[in-house]
Amino acid sequence: MTKRSITFYLNGRPVEAYVSPKDTLVDLLRNLDHFGARESCGQGLCGCCTVLVNGTSVSGCLELAELIEGKNLDTIEGLDAGGELSVVQQAFIDAGAFQCGFCTSGFILMVEQLLDENDSPTPDEARDYLSGNLCRCAAYPEILDAVQLAADKRKSLQKEPA
Amino acid sequence: MTYEILKPETLQDAFGLLDTDDPMVRPFSGGTALMLMMKSGIFSPSRLVVLRDIPGLNGIRLEEDGSLWIGALTTLAELEKSDLVAQHAPVVTHALRHLSNRRVRNVARIGGALAHGDPHMDLPPLLSALNAEVIVEGSNQGRRISVQDLVTGYYETSLESNELIVAVRIPSQQSWQSAYRKFTARSADDWPALGVAVSLNASRNEIQDLRLVVGAATERPTRLEQSEGILRQEGRSGLERATEAAMASVEFMDDAHGSSQWKKALLRVELRRAVQEILDRNT
Numbered sequence: 001m002t003k004r005s006i007t008f009y010l011n012g013r014p015v016e017a018y019v020s021p022k023d024t025l026v027d028l029l030r031n032l033d034h035f036g037a038r039e040s041c042g043q044g045l046c047g048c049c050t051v052l053v054n055g056t057s058v059s060g061c062l063e064l065a066e067l068i069e070g071k072n073l074d075t076i077e078g079l080d081a082g083g084e085l086s087v088v089q090q091a092f093i094d095a096g097a098f099q100c101g102f103c104t105s106g107f108i109l110m111v112e113q114l115l116d117e118n119d120s121p122t123p124d125e126a127r128d129y130l131s132g133n134l135c136r137c138a139a140y141p142e143i144l145d146a147v148q149l150a151a152d153k154r155k156s157l158q159k160e161p162a
Numbered sequence: 163m164t165y166e167i168l169k170p171e172t173l174q175d176a177f178g179l180l181d182t183d184d185p186m187v188r189p190f191s192g193g194t195a196l197m198l199m200m201k202s203g204i205f206s207p208s209r210l211v212v213l214r215d216i217p218g219l220n221g222i223r224l225e226e227d228g229s230l231w232i233g234a235l236t237t238l239a240e241l242e243k244s245d246l247v248a249q250h251a252p253v254v255t256h257a258l259r260h261l262s263n264r265r266v267r268n269v270a271r272i273g274g275a276l277a278h279g280d281p282h283m284d285l286p287p288l289l290s291a292l293n294a295e296v297i298v299e300g301s302n303q304g305r306r307i308s309v310q311d312l313v314t315g316y317y318e319t320s321l322e323s324n325e326l327i328v329a330v331r332i333p334s335q336q337s338w339q340s341a342y343r344k345f346t347a348r349s350a351d352d353w354p355a356l357g358v359a360v361s362l363n364a365s366r367n368e369i370q371d372l373r374l375v376v377g378a379a380t381e382r383p384t385r386l387e388q389s390e391g392i393l394r395q396e397g398r399s400g401l402e403r404a405t406e407a408a409m410a411s412v413e414f415m416d417d418a419h420g421s422s423q424w425k426k427a428l429l430r431v432e433l434r435r436a437v438q439e440i441l442d443r444n445t
């Protein structure tokens with residue numbers, strides 16, 4: 001299949017890549033050795049392939065790679081860019097919010113978005129926001145704990161004087 | 163087999179690229195529906211005409227006559243978050259909360275949601291009950307099609323291959339009230355097994371006029387005209403007869419979401435609840 005060269009920003013860095021028309025964002029990322037977004041259902045249902053396009057969450061399994069040209073693509077690999085885990089990442093560890101971890105990068109990216117939109121989500125709001133993410137290990141109670149932990153931590157960091 | 167992905171920047175260019183007899187050439191907006199069909203091998207495109215870079219097809223505005231104009235490329239998430247929609251068609255805001263998940267809503271567009279023609283969708287019956295229409299342009303003259311007439315059958319619409327939905331118009335809902343009830347067989351945000359949309363003009367708590375539309379249980383969104391007639395004549399006391407008539411008049415469809423018998427039973431319950439829900443708001 002004929003490949004085309006495209007350029008885009010991957011976690012803030014400009015990247016050139018060769019894509020075929022059939023490639024999805026998950027295929028593109030795998031070719032760039034980024035394995036955090038994973039294809040599981042392949043149908044938009046489970047959220048394991050969650051990535052951010054221009055700051056908005058999408059299912060990487062349903063988006064054509066060619067359409068990322070010129071845009072920002074952010075993945076789980078970009079969250080600890082400074083060498084430090086994000087508040088949400090750390091909260092998932094502290095709450096034990098995973099077993100196998102297959103769903104975790106998707107959940108973490110969605111929780112980052114949730115807390116950007118709503119700094120104090122109730123458990124019901126968190127459940128609703130995350131209802132499109134599935135965890136086969138059923139770590140749901142701990143994931144909700146992690147949301148609470150991360151929300152509290154982010155708020156306390158904001159209060160601290162710079 | 164490979165295919166080409168083209169990104170026209172004007173409607174005219176898009177019409178040119180779509181103007182062919184090849185059924186494997188398709189417009190592509192959010193792509194959520196097309197990607198599912200492509201990944202499962204149901205659809206093998208020869209050309210995808212991506213509409214996302216065409217200006218003028220975005221946004222939501224209130225027109226002078228009180229109607230809402232919604233550009234075809236408006237995402238379902240934008241629709242869900244719109245204050246204008248919440249104010250003038252709150253039933254749409256409510257329905258969107260359980261229409262698929264957040265990531266799909268971030269990508270899927272209202273034009274794609276109406277042009278897809280899959281019976282298992284929430285917006286076609288709902289917008290039909292609101293008496294909405296799509297504004298269509300093409301290589302030939304533009305036209306308007308009521309949402310009720312847009313979907314003509316199972317994955318079939320009245321759009322020509324070189325025609326595009328450019329906007330959706332929801333007329334002023336003043337003096338009308340609506341409810342949409344969705345029943346799913348799996349999670350709450352799944353494709354519906356049954357969707358019932360009801361719009362009532364019920365001033366002084368008497369039914370002056372109404373539209374009843376059932377979706378998902380049927381091959382295409384279906385107006386329940388007989389039931390409408392009964393309620394128009396008999397008012398609230400005709401509700402039982404109207405639900406009986408709906409069950410008898412509709413051809414139900416068996417599918418992965420449930421048997422036709424089950425959907426028939428669901429319609430009885432959900433249609434009554436939807437009408438009741440609106441009448442109760444006014445008492």
Ligand SMILES: Cc1cc2nc3c(=O)[nH]c(=O)nc-3n(C[C@H](O)[C@H](O)[C@H](O)COP(=O)(O)OP(=O)(O)OC[C@H]3O[C@@H](n4cnc5c(N)ncnc54)[C@H](O)[C@@H]3O)c2cc1C
Pocket residue numbers: 043044045188189190191192193194195196197198213234260261262263266269270271272273274275276277278282283284285321325326327328351352353354
């Ligand atoms: C995981 C998942 C869950 C879902 N759950 C639900 C649900 O609960 N309820 C529900 O209603 N739907 C549901 N859907 C379906 C979803 O609503 C549709 O896939 C979506 O609305 C289609 O919009 P799109 O912009 O992605 O369309 P596309 O995939 O781009 O296009 C769909 C069709 O419309 C045509 N088209 C697109 N834009 C135009 C235009 N402007 N003019 C003319 N033709 C056009 C295309 O050629 C194609 O035939 C779900 C989908 C997924 C993936």
Ligand code: FES
Pocket residue numbers: 038039040041042043044045046047048049050059060061062
């Ligand atoms: S793999 Fe994309 S949503 Fe499940």
Ligand code: FES
Pocket residue numbers: 097098099100101102103104134135136137138139
């Ligand atoms: S931790 Fe295993 S799928 Fe969620």
